[in-house]
Structures are given as C-alpha cells and as structure tokens.
Amino acid sequence: xxxxxxxxxxxxxxxxxxxxxxxxxxxxxxxxxxxxxxxxxxxxxxxxxxxxxxxxxxxxxxxxxxxxxxxxxxxxxxxxxxxxxxxxxxxxxxxxxxxxxxxxxxxxxxxxxxxxxxxxxxxxxxxxxxxxxxxxxxxxxxxxxxxxxxxxxxxxxxxxxxxxxxxxxxxxxxxxxxxxxxxxxxxxxxxxxxxxxxxxxxxxxxxxxxxxxxxxxxxxxxxxxxxxxxxxxxxxxxxxxxxxxxxxxxxx
Amino acid sequence: xxxxxxxxxxxxxxxxxxxxxxxxxxxxxxxxxxxxxxxxxxxxxxxxxxxxxxxxxxxxxxxxxxxxxxxxxxxxxxxxxxxxxxxxxxxxxxxxxxxxxxxxxxxxxxxxxxxxxxxxxxxxxxxxxxxxxxxxxxxxxxxxxxxxxxxxxxxxxxxxxxxxxxxxxxxxxxxxxxxxxxxxxxxxxxxxxxxxxxxxxxx
Numbered sequence: 001x002x003x004x005x006x007x008x009x010x011x012x013x014x015x016x017x018x019x020x021x022x023x024x025x026x027x028x029x030x031x032x033x034x035x036x037x038x039x040x041x042x043x044x045x046x047x048x049x050x051x052x053x054x055x056x057x058x059x060x061x062x063x064x065x066x067x068x069x070x071x072x073x074x075x076x077x078x079x080x081x082x083x084x085x086x087x088x089x090x091x092x093x094x095x096x097x098x099x100x101x102x103x104x105x106x107x108x109x110x111x112x113x114x115x116x117x118x119x120x121x122x123x124x125x126x127x128x129x130x131x132x133x134x135x136x137x138x139x140x141x142x143x144x145x146x147x148x149x150x151x152x153x154x155x156x157x158x159x160x161x162x163x164x165x166x167x168x169x170x171x172x173x174x175x176x177x178x179x180x181x182x183x184x185x186x187x188x189x190x191x192x193x194x195x196x197x198x199x200x201x202x203x204x205x206x207x208x209x210x211x212x213x214x215x216x217x218x219x220x221x222x223x224x225x226x227x228x229x230x231x232x233x234x235x236x237x238x239x240x241x242x243x244x245x246x247x248x249x250x251x252x
Numbered sequence: 253x254x255x256x257x258x259x260x261x262x263x264x265x266x267x268x269x270x271x272x273x274x275x276x277x278x279x280x281x282x283x284x285x286x287x288x289x290x291x292x293x294x295x296x297x298x299x300x301x302x303x304x305x306x307x308x309x310x311x312x313x314x315x316x317x318x319x320x321x322x323x324x325x326x327x328x329x330x331x332x333x334x335x336x337x338x339x340x341x342x343x344x345x346x347x348x349x350x351x352x353x354x355x356x357x358x359x360x361x362x363x364x365x366x367x368x369x370x371x372x373x374x375x376x377x378x379x380x381x382x383x384x385x386x387x388x389x390x391x392x393x394x395x396x397x398x399x400x401x402x403x404x405x406x407x408x409x410x411x412x413x414x415x416x417x418x419x420x421x422x423x424x425x426x427x428x429x430x431x432x433x434x435x436x437x438x439x440x441x442x443x444x445x446x447x448x449x450x451x452x453x454x455x
Contacts, residue, residue: 002417003375003395045441048375048397074270079397079439099266101300101439102399121347123262123301124335126371126399165371165401194365196373219374249375249395251442 003249004213005048005220006238007198008229010034010072012065012084013055019226021176023133023144025055028226031068037230044076046235048249051104051129051168051222054084055143062091066098073099081129087112092119096127104168106131107141109159110148116162126165129198132156134185135172144172152185156193167193168222171201178204178228181212181221190217204228206237213246253452254279256292258319258336260309262301268333271438272296275449286318294452295319295328299335303344303360303402306335307352316353323355329429329455330355331448337425337432338404346402355430358406358422367418371401378423378435381413385454386426386433386447394443396423396435404434431455 011018011025017034018025029037044050052072054065065084073080082095083104092103103123108116109130120128133144137151150158159167169189171182181202190197199212200222213221223229229237242248255272257265259282272280281288289295297319299306310316322328332340341352344360352360363370375395380387387394396415403421406412415423415434424433424447431451437444 001376002372005374070266073267075274077267077271077274077439077441077444079399079436080267096264096300097266099264099270101264101267101436121302122305124401126373126401127300165399166373194369196369196371217369219369249441251395 001247003048004218004247006209006234006241006248007049007051007220007222008047008234009051009053009200009222009224011053011055011224012068015064017226018055019176020224023172023175031071043234044078046238047078049078049220050076050080052080052082053104056085057143062094066094069095069100070098083129083131089115089118089122092123096123102127102129102165104129104131105164106133109162110141113162116164120163125163128164129166129168130159130162130164131168131170132159133170133172140172152189153192156189160194164195166196166198168198168200174202176225177202178225180204180208183211186212186215186218190215193217196220198222200224206240209237210241210244210246213241253277253293254281254291255294255296255452256288257282257296257298258289258315259284260306260313260315262299262306262309262335264300265298267438268296268298271445271448275445275452277452284313284315286314289318289322292328294455295322295330297330297332297336297339299333299339301335303335303338303346304348304350306339307350310339319353323430327429329451330431331451331455332432333438334400334434334436337434338402340430340432341404344402356410356425356427356432357408358404358410358425360402360404362402364418371399372417373399375440376415376417378413378415381411384411384413384426386424386431386450387413388450388454390443390446396433396437396440396443398435400434429455
C-alpha cells in the first residue's frame, strides 16, 4: 500500500533559514546552524521528503539558493523539492542541476501557466509541486501578499488543468502558530482534489501531525517549525505516528 | 570501479552521484560522451521527465547508438532508474507512442486515474522475486520511493519484481547485464542504497 509521508519544509531567505509565523519571517540560522542542530544527514532517515523554499524578497538570488541546496542535499537519500521565485524553465533547470528532485511553483501557477506547462512537458508532471497559500477561501501569491481573483476550491480545480503532480496546501493563518492544521479546509479540499495532497501550516506537535495524516485523502503532512521539532523532535514524532498505526515507512 | 552516470540533460543526476559516493565509488563520471561510456565498468541511466523529450535528447546526443554498442554488443552492466528504466523498454504511450531503446521487453503506459491517484508518489512496497540479485540479502517486502505517472508491464520473463498500485506493475527488472528500477534507489533511504550496492557488486 502506498505510504503517507512526513515532510520537513525549510524556509530560506538571504542566507538564513527562518521560522515563519503567518508569513512573517524570523531568521534562525544559516546552513551551519542547521547542520549543527538538525544533523540533516541523520534526520533525513526519519523523514520522507524535504521541501526547501526560497523566500528572499525582490530579485531572488537563485545562484545563492542553488549553492545552498547543493550543499544541503549531500548525503540526503530522500527526495528534495525546491522552489520559490522560479520564473523560467531555465530557473527550474538550475534547481534540478543542484539537487532538486522536484520543483515547487507558486506565483507562476497563476501568472505563467504556459511556463508551467513547458516545465511539465519537459520534466514530467510528477516533478512539479504546486504550492498554494490561502486564508479561508482567499488564495495569495507573491509570498502571501497578493490576493488573486479565484476562490480556493476553484483554484484547486484550475491547478489540475495545468497537469502538475501534487498540491502543497499551506494555511497562512495557521502558519507557524503551532496551533494545529486547518482541518476544516483540509477536509473539504481533500474531498474534491484528484492530485496527491500535502498539507502544511500549523503543526506544533506530533498530535497535530496525527490529526491531519489520518484524513483519508491527505497524502503527506508538512511542518516548517524549526523550533518545535529540533533535536530528536522529528524521529520521535515519526515513532509516535507509527505507534498510532499510521501508514508510514517503518524502516530507516 | 568506474561508473558513468549517463547525462542526457534531464533531471537530477546529482543525488545518484551522491549515493554512489556514499557507497565508496571513487570514480564517478557524469557524461554523455561516448569515450567516457566506453571506459566505464558500469553505466547508470537516470532520468526524470517525459519519455518523448528524453528519447529526443538521447538521440540528439547519439546515445541510442552508443548505449546499444555498450549494453548489447559489449554486454556492459547498465542500471536504469525511473524514467531511465522505462527507456530501456520497447515503447511508451506517454504523449503519443514513442519507441524506447528496446533492450528489454516491456511497454510503458499511463496509470488509470479512475482507480488511484496519479502520479504514484511516495514509498510503496516491492515484493522481490526469488533469486533476485538486486535485492540480495534483503527482506520479502520492502519500501522504496516512487514518483511516476506511467508504469511498465511485460508478458515476458525479464526478472521482474512487482509493486501493487491498483494492480501489479514492474517495480524492477534484472536480466543478464541489464537492470532497472521504477523506484529511485538514491531516494529510498537504506533499502535503496542496498539495491544500488547490489547492482555494483553483482552485475
């Protein structure tokens, strides 16, 4: 049976990894800090996937982001999805060449559907994750600052027409609060979506992960909370979910 | 041992190289140059992307001829991963029928999304066939990471092991010097690294 997944998301901005709260970023540490406190090479065995998002404002420095990615993925034998500010097929190529197994698109889904189709045509739909930031029925692009004219449910249906591979559904309201996922919305979207669904925003502890991962059509739960899962937090959360009979890979 | 990761400009070859390095392969070359292929002890054909685009890129680089020379004439071990595995087969119906390299009798078609979510993404279990070299010394049901929308099926004995996703499809094959996995061994934690190690040691 296809397993569900636990995903850890890293928010990167101008050389630093960040704790995000309702999309306001707080610098936590650079890649040395991350390696020291998260021992990524070890912890990757407790995860099923990693997402790395470049939230640098303005003219996002792709080269700098790509070289960080290149270092991050060394000796990490799980899939890594990377994105943030991808504006061309060439941008996507840079990330693939530097260790991304999939790329994550957000604003481009709305603004550049033809570019999205080009990437899908070349790299296959399974290589493209569509990231959606929302509050209630409102969808936002551009790092959560620009509201678009399509309600969430319609937007999900629109994304399916772009032929992408998965959807990463992120609640701006719950983001970084540690209060738990937006279960109502997750439940509603999981009933209408045909694509694999990753949910994000709000996980503060392993009970929150359990609540969301137990929903039938939720394929993966993501957390970006650098504080709540530090040290052994992620291996312990995984152990807890397996004890609760979640359908996860049991071996390292 | 010299291992060449065949680079035809599609997808992430870096994680394959990283896995080989982890397995103490010292001589890893990422190349599409026939001279490098010629000097290699083993070849890895990775691949992420669409079948049609991939075959175009392969042909544009003359790699179809070069690979045939190495793999069929010279019987050099080759390991296809994901799309690379599918390319070793006869054909795919992804975006219209495209011919593959045809080293292995297997055809690729799309999953039916009436019954399951497509793409098939995540860890799923493979039941290794008995006397498999790829899964030597491993358990009977093993998790590996899959990410694909198309599956290979075959009516021939190509040494296949199966995974079930609304029916069995070819999760791996192994026949003589030719092997392939639909899953990504380089993204499948310890199990995946073991499969790669077995390929390096036993093919």
